Amino acid sequence: MMEISLSACGIYNCLDCRYVANATCPGCAEGNKHLRDAGDKVCAVFACVESRGIASCQECGEDSCVLRRSVESICPVRSRFENTRWWAGRMARALEPRKCAGKEADSKPRMSDRVVNRLRWYLTALDSLAEQGETSVSSWRLAQRVGVNAALIRKDLSRFGEFGTPSFGYRIDYLSQRIAAILGLDEPRGVVWIGAACMRLHLQSVGRLAKHDCGVVAVFDASPEEVGSPVGDFEVLPLEKLADVLAGSRVSAAVLALTGPAAAKAADMLVEQQIKAVLNLSGEMLALPDSVKVCSFDVVGELLELCHYCR
């Protein structure tokens, strides 16, 4: 991997602040341009880490991707202005409380699966921005992170209210909370996990669930060997206990990670218990009533699909 010293080279089109620092490309000596869209081909654009807006130089063919590591976390414009009054004022104003708080929730427009999916990604990106200490974001910058068009983000959000401030973008904490509410993450929920081995594999990750008031409530398994064994703080329960656990609880979703015929059997039990949504990791094609939202993921099938992209 090519190592580039920061002082020697580079037009830094920072995806954080969108300003371009003056410099010259070592490959073709071309000067800088003001860049609006990630698709624009400019000379030696070094994208900030984690952004998907990576481009390669049109003239010398240098791919900014291989340079990524060496400019990690560097945003020259930001670091230059961060302590100025200009920057402080810019940030302060972006944090002023919003006037318009959003459309009436009872109108509840039906949104497509695609919108739901994108909202989830917006939330993830906002979370990671917040972790980095950011307080505001523009639709353009958020679009870079998620890999979609900025207009689409504004359109998606405008279905539910006016969450932004012209000229300053969106407050991250406020927007994050609103999207969570839209997705139904504002009230506590629980999920049951059927398939102890799979749960064991994801033990670390489920902490993120709990953060959103949506923790695992119980772990089940069909196999007698698993029942009674520990998984994290849980004891694996037999499927017969499913009805007892679900009765009167806030559980409305389930992870189904058994294999073979046991999967269909467990699915039927879940339907009987009026479960609302199932994440089907069993690899089986489930035929459940329309009242249940099913999301299926099958590693093997997905791998076969990927083969098409290997030429």
Added chain:
Amino acid sequence: MMEISLSACGIYNCLDCRYVANATCPGCAEGNKHLRDAGDKVCAVFACVESRGIASCQECGEDSCVLRRSVESICPVRSRFENTRWWAGRMARALEPRKCAGKEADSKPRMSDRVVNRLRWYLTALDSLAEQGETSVSSWRLAQRVGVNAALIRKDLSRFGEFGTPSFGYRIDYLSQRIAAILGLDEPRGVVWIGAACMRLHLQSVGRLAKHDCGVVAVFDASPEEVGSPVGDFEVLPLEKLADVLAGSRVSAAVLALTGPAAAKAADMLVEQQIKAVLNLSGEMLALPDSVKVCSFDVVGELLELCHYCR
């Protein structure tokens, strides 16, 4: 669950043969209708098992779904005619070799991700039909299985050639083989699996990969505790061996199932080795060059998304 004796009740609109047996609904005594679309609401339609075309009775509200188990595998028309000359002739003619063998492969039309995904589902459905001993299928019946519109299936397939025979549908073995070829499953490939624990969980399923000449070639892990331990017939290798294994092999796809920063590091190594496609199960957002096809699946994120469908 309500138990229904087959002799006592039912309008059987078989999704296998599309014929409707005469009978009367025990709930509302309404007669039968000839049903073309799964969306049609008719009285007590008992869908064949595995089909998604499940409807509930418009009059008495009886949901055929709860009856599903009791009519499992029953297709009255088929069983009545299976041994007749009519049926034999019907099946024999459907098996006649095709005249038109498909468009030139070199035209290679760019297909959208959606088409690729549907083709994969067609293949899965065809595989399961073949397992049941079926030899031919109509676009309508296949559509029932996969849960899409029949016209869409015909349109998808017609991009690549004429695989069917008017009035008799498609030969399952021929169509199956052609779709595999379109997806690039006709020549042997291999995948590397990074993340021993995840591989261990999917040990049974990967047999299906091998069936399509696309087996796991090696298993890697970043953690020193895993390296050297056995996973099925494999010994877990350290990531440092990645380049050696990939050099000169037919591997073009990888499963990436490490967590945290190790995932991004391994991803960079894969990119360096010119991998073509990555199935990213790490839960991290990867920023890889466009030359690599990435498919990401994050259990926790997906669960949060499902919360929206729980009201």
Added chain:
DNA sequence: TAGATTGTTAATCGATTAACAATC
């Protein structure tokens, strides 16, 4: 103020479906 960014409308693009002549 001047410049930046929102929310929203109109234009574009692509994907799905209905319909039907051609075929078996």
Added chain:
DNA sequence: TAGATTGTTAATCGATTAACAATC
């Protein structure tokens, strides 16, 4: 033959994008 089902065209539908007035 009559009836069924394909391959394909035209119509429909929905999703994305570009553009811009309103706003800060």
